[in-house]
Amino acid sequence: MEFLVRMKVAFPGEMPESDRAELRKREAERASELASVGVLVRLWRVPGESANWGIWAAADATALHESLTSLPMFPYISAKVYPLARHPNDPLPGEPADGAATSGS
Amino acid sequence: MEFLVRMKVAFPGEMPESDRAELRKREAERASELASVGVLVRLWRVPGESANWGIWAAADATALHESLTSLPMFPYISAKVYPLARHPNDPLPGEPADGAATSGS
Amino acid sequence: MEFLVRMKVAFPGEMPESDRAELRKREAERASELASVGVLVRLWRVPGESANWGIWAAADATALHESLTSLPMFPYISAKVYPLARHPNDPLPGEPADGAATSGS
Amino acid sequence: MEFLVRMKVAFPGEMPESDRAELRKREAERASELASVGVLVRLWRVPGESANWGIWAAADATALHESLTSLPMFPYISAKVYPLARHPNDPLPGEPADGAATSGS
Amino acid sequence: MEFLVRMKVAFPGEMPESDRAELRKREAERASELASVGVLVRLWRVPGESANWGIWAAADATALHESLTSLPMFPYISAKVYPLARHPNDPLPGEPADGAATSGS
Amino acid sequence: MEFLVRMKVAFPGEMPESDRAELRKREAERASELASVGVLVRLWRVPGESANWGIWAAADATALHESLTSLPMFPYISAKVYPLARHPNDPLPGEPADGAATSGS
Amino acid sequence: MEFLVRMKVAFPGEMPESDRAELRKREAERASELASVGVLVRLWRVPGESANWGIWAAADATALHESLTSLPMFPYISAKVYPLARHPNDPLPGEPADGAATSGS
Amino acid sequence: MEFLVRMKVAFPGEMPESDRAELRKREAERASELASVGVLVRLWRVPGESANWGIWAAADATALHESLTSLPMFPYISAKVYPLARHPNDPLPGEPADGAATSGS
C-alpha cells in the first residue's frame, strides 16, 4: 500500500550546526536504505520550508510507522500521513503492494 | 518541474449517470495521453472520497494549468497545486525537468 | 489494517422521505454484510449530526475504497479516512490484518 | 457511553530518555488496568505522529476525565474528546453503557 | 451528563414564511416539553445568526441524539455537540446526572 | 447579559506542583466569590483537557473582562468569549441582566 | 456596550436586480434610523467583498440581535459578532453604554 | 484611509511585572500621541484576552506600519490588519482620509 507523507522538520534552536549536519548525514543513509527496499518511493522538498513530501510504500500503517520512526531525524519531525488507494488511470501499472523492493521502473 | 496536485471532483446532482460514465471514459483517455508524454507521473484515489492525489510534471505552472484544464472533467474539478523541489534523498535520480516523456523507470 | 472513517451524509433537499427510508434500509443490509466479513468493525453516530464514526478493516486503502463505495448511500456521503497503526497498549491482541471475518470477541 | 479520544503526546525537549522510558512503562501498566475494567476499549497509533486514537467507555464525561487524567503521561498529553452515540448498524450489539468490564466480545 | 450544543438553523430559500412560522411554533412546544423533563437546561441565541447555544442533559450521547432529532426543525439544523464534565468550582452542586426533571434551582 | 466563555489553562512547564496547587486553591476561592454574586453562573471541565466552559453574567464585556482578569490563574489562561442573547425558548425565565446575585433557581 | 460585527451579504442568484436595489434602499433607510439613535456607530465595506465591518452599540447581545434582525437585508446576511470591552487607551472617553444616541463626538 | 487592526500581546514569561508596567505606561503615552493626530481612532479590549481591536487611520499601509511599529509594545505584538473601504451607510460623513487630526466628532 502507498502513502503520501508530509514531514516538517524543526531542530531545537540551540542544536549546534555540527549535530544537525551529522543528523542529515545519517538521515540520508537511512533514506537510501529505505529506498533500496522500496519503502521510500519518492521524496521532494517543499520549497521555502524545512519540510518534505514523500511517497512511501508499506504493508500497512503499522509498518509505515516503524519505517518513519526509524529515521534519525524522527524526534524533530512532525509528519502527516495520507493513505493512497490505487487509481485506474495511474500510469504505474500494479503498484508494489507492500513496499517490497522493485526495480523502481 | 514536478507538482503535487489534489483534485476533488463534484458532478452536479442532476447529471445523469450516462454523462458521468462518458466523462470518466474521456478522462481516462486524456490521462493516458498525458501519462504517455510524462506530464501525468502518478495518480492515486483518496480513499472514501471523489478525489485524487497526483504527481504531475510540467515546464512551469502555466504549462501545468494548460494540462489540467485540458482534462474533460476539469469544469467539475477543484484542484490545489503544491510545487515540489528536488530533494537530495529522492530515490529517483535527476527527475524529468519539464514533463518530457521518459521511460518512467 | 484498520482505518478510522468519519462519514457525513447529506441527501438532496428534494429527495422524498420514502427514497431516504429505502436507502437507509439497503444501507443497513450492506453494513451487516460488511460487518459479517469483518470489514465494518464498529460504527457510532455523531450525536446531533447526520454523520458517523466507524472502525473499518481492509487489506489496504484500495480495498477500503471499494468497500466504502459499495455502500448504497455513498453518492450522498463525504468521508474522511484516518489510517490506524497498531499500538502496543491496544486491549485487542493481534487486530485482524485485512478485515477477514473474525469472531469479533 | 463510548468516546473517541485523540491524544497528542509532547514530552519537554530536555526530558532525558530514561524518564520517557519509565513514563511509557507506567503508562502501559495503567492502560492495561483501564482495559481490564473496560474503560480503554481500543487504542491505535497515528502513523508518523506521537499521537493515538482510542475508544474509551465511561459513565459520562466526568468519569472519562478522571480516567484520562489518571494516565501517568497526562501532563504531556493534549486530548480531544468526541462523544459517540449508538448506531443501529453497529456490529457490536448493546455496547457496554458505562465502561463496566466486559468480556470484550 | 450535560452537553453544550451549538445549533445552526438554515431553512431552504424557497420555504414559505408560513411554514417557517409553523415550524418555529412546534419547535417552541417541543423545547418546552424537553425543558419540563430537564433535558433542555438553558438556551441562548447567537446574536446576529440563526443559531443557538444550549445546555442539554441526557444519560449519554445516544439519548441526547434522540432528543435533538426529536426537534421539528432538526432536518434544517446542523449541530455540534461538546461533552461537559463536572467542575469542582461549578456553582450548581451535583448537576442532574441524566436530564431527569429537577426543580431547575 | 450572559456570556459563554471557553478557557484553556497552561502553566509554564517549570512551575512547581506546590505553586500550581496554591493557585488552584485561590482560583476556587475567587470562583466561589464570583458565583456568590451571580457573575459565575455555571462551570464545566472540557474532558481530557486543562480547559473549561463557563456561563458568566456581567453588565457588559468590560465588566466581564474585569471579572475574568480577577482570576488568580488569569496569567496562564487564554479565554474565548461568546456573547449570548436571550432565546424565547430558554427554560430560565428572565435571565439575570447583569450578573447581580440571584437565588440561582 | 459596543460590538464589532462583520456581515456577509449573499442574495439568491435568481433575485432580480430591481429587488436588490429596493432592498438596498430600505437597508440604507433603516441604517440611518439605527445611526440616529446611536445603535449603528460606524460602518465600512470590506474591499472586494459583499461584506461590511461595523461598530454597533446596544444594551446587550439581546438588544443587538433585535437591531440586526430589523435590517431588511438580514435574511440574506450571515453576521459574526465580536464583543468589545473598554480600553483605557481608547481615544473616545466614556463610550456610550447602551447605544443611546449621543452627539457622536 | 481607515484600517481595522487586531493586536494580540504576549510578553515573554520571564519578563518581570515592573518591566511590563513600564511598557504599558509608555504604550499609553504613545497611544495618546497617535490619538491626538487622528491615527488611533478607537481602541477596545477583547474581553478575556490580552488583545485589542482598533480603528486606525493612515495615508496607506506603509504609514500604518510605521505607526504600529512605533508602539513600545510592538516587539511583543502580533497584529492582523484589515483594510476598510467607505460605506455609503456609514454614520460618520467623509471619514478622515489619512489620519490627519480631526475634531474626533
Place this chain on the structure above:
Amino acid sequence: MEFLVRMKVAFPGEMPESDRAELRKREAERASELASVGVLVRLWRVPGESANWGIWAAADATALHESLTSLPMFPYISAKVYPLARHPNDPLPGEPADGAATSGS
C-alpha cells in the same frame, strides 16, 4: 498604495458557455483599461483553479473597491484583499502611490 488580491471565479452551473465567453471578453477589455491607468499592476492565474492573484494599486481601499466592482465578472467573484506596505528591499523604487498610470518600468 498597492494591494495583493486573490479572486475566485464561480459562474452559476446553468450559465451557457456563450455568456461566459462574452463575460471573459468584456473582463479582458476592462482589465486592459485598468492596467493602462496603473490600477491593475500584475495578474497571474492560480494553476488548476478558476482563480487569480493580482497586484493592484489605488489611493485607498475605497478606490480599490470601486475598481474591483467595475469588473464585469465581479458578481461571480469572491475576492480577498491583502494590504501591502512598502519594503526597503523592494526592487521597484518608489512604487506608484495611488495607481496613477506609470511607465510600468
Place this chain on the structure above:
Amino acid sequence: MEFLVRMKVAFPGEMPESDRAELRKREAERASELASVGVLVRLWRVPGESANWGIWAAADATALHESLTSLPMFPYISAKVYPLARHPNDPLPGEPADGAATSGS
C-alpha cells in the same frame, strides 16, 4: 516561472538587537543581489507584522528553494510558496521565464 512567497520572520527572543541589525543588513545586500539577477521581482511588508509578500522568479521550485535558503535570515523564516501561472490579462507581456535579469520594465 514566477512564485508568490509569504515569509514570516521570527528571531529568537534572546537574540541581541545588534545581531538582528547585522542580519537585516546582510539580508538587504542579498536581496539586492537577487533583485539584480531578476530572482527577486517585488517585495512588500505585511503591515503590522514581521512578514512580507514577494514575487520571485526562478526556473523551477528547486531553483527557488536555493534562492530562498540563500537568504541570511532563512533560519528564522517560515515561508509559504504559491506557484503562479501566466494570465492572458497580465499587464506585463511575456513575463521573464526563469528569473533571468531583465530591464524590469
